Amino acid sequence: MNCIFSKIVSILSRPALRRRGWIVFSITALSFITVSCLENAGVEYSTFVQTGDAGIPEGWEYEFSPVPADSASIGSVPYDLILVVRYGSSCKLKELPLNLEEFSLSHEKPDSLKVNIGLFDNNDEPIGRGNYSIYETSDTLRRGVIIPEGYTISVSSPLRDNETEGIHAIGIILSRTGSSQKLNMFNL
Numbered sequence: 001m002n003c004i005f006s007k008i009v010s011i012l013s014r015p016a017l018r019r020r021g022w023i024v025f026s027i028t029a030l031s032f033i034t035v036s037c038l039e040n041a042g043v044e045y046s047t048f049v050q051t052g053d054a055g056i057p058e059g060w061e062y063e064f065s066p067v068p069a070d071s072a073s074i075g076s077v078p079y080d081l082i083l084v085v086r087y088g089s090s091c092k093l094k095e096l097p098l099n100l101e102e103f104s105l106s107h108e109k110p111d112s113l114k115v116n117i118g119l120f121d122n123n124d125e126p127i128g129r130g131n132y133s134i135y136e137t138s139d140t141l142r143r144g145v146i147i148p149e150g151y152t153i154s155v156s157s158p159l160r161d162n163e164t165e166g167i168h169a170i171g172i173i174l175s176r177t178g179s180s181q182k183l184n185m186f187n188l
Contacts (some may be wrong), residue, residue, distance in 0.1 A: 007147075019020065020137075023143075031044040040092075042178075043173060043175050044079065044176060045173065046171065047064060047066075048086070049062045052163075053088075054170070056157045056164040058160055061155070062155050062170070063153070063155075064154075064155065064171075065149070065151070065153075066081070072089070073083075076174060078143075078144040078177040079144075079147055079174045080142070080144070080176075081141045082138050083115065083139050083141050083170070084136060084138040085136070085137065085167065085170055086134065086135070086167075086168045086169040089134075090122075091166025094119060095116045095118045096116065096157070096167060097114065097158055098170075099154070099156045100113040102153055104148040104150050104151045105150035106148045117139050118122075119137060130180065137146065143177060
């Protein structure tokens with residue numbers, strides 16, 4: 001790597017090529033950065049809460065307020081709402097039950113939803129993707145949802161903390177509907 005870096009510096013330091021070299025280098029670097037960001041171009045919101053190695057704390061409840069980066073699109077662009085769980089190979093659960101409540105300024109009463117996120121199959125192989133004993137699995141909760149004003153999702157687990165040992169993080173992703181069918185935020 002140092003050899004490549006030294007060649008770039010030596011080319012760019014020549015007086016005749018200095019100006020053109022920096023322009024070419026800048027355009028190349030900007031192109032590389034732009035292309036690397038396109039993999040998840042449809043992701044408008046992504047946040048995770050770390051639960052700790054001891055599992056989800058008892059009575060734990062976390063509220064996600066997914067507002068897209070482009071707040072002008074609230075109420076007009078359809079999004080996919082994705083729930084993500086990061087877990088280790090030491091997790092003893094085959095599936096993680098979670099309770100969700102959705103709030104918004106347009107709802108008088110919150111919508112409740114119970115989901116079971118599969119972690120391991122019948123052969124005790126992790127369902128999620130990952131390496132080094134850390135895996136990530138996701139479940140699309142809603143497709144094509146229009147985000148109302150004041151939208152919030154509350155996530156909690158009905159299990160005790162010793163039963164959820166090995167769950168590392170829980171997150172919510174908001175992706176534009178149809179923009180990315182292969183979503184992998186956790187490349188290891």
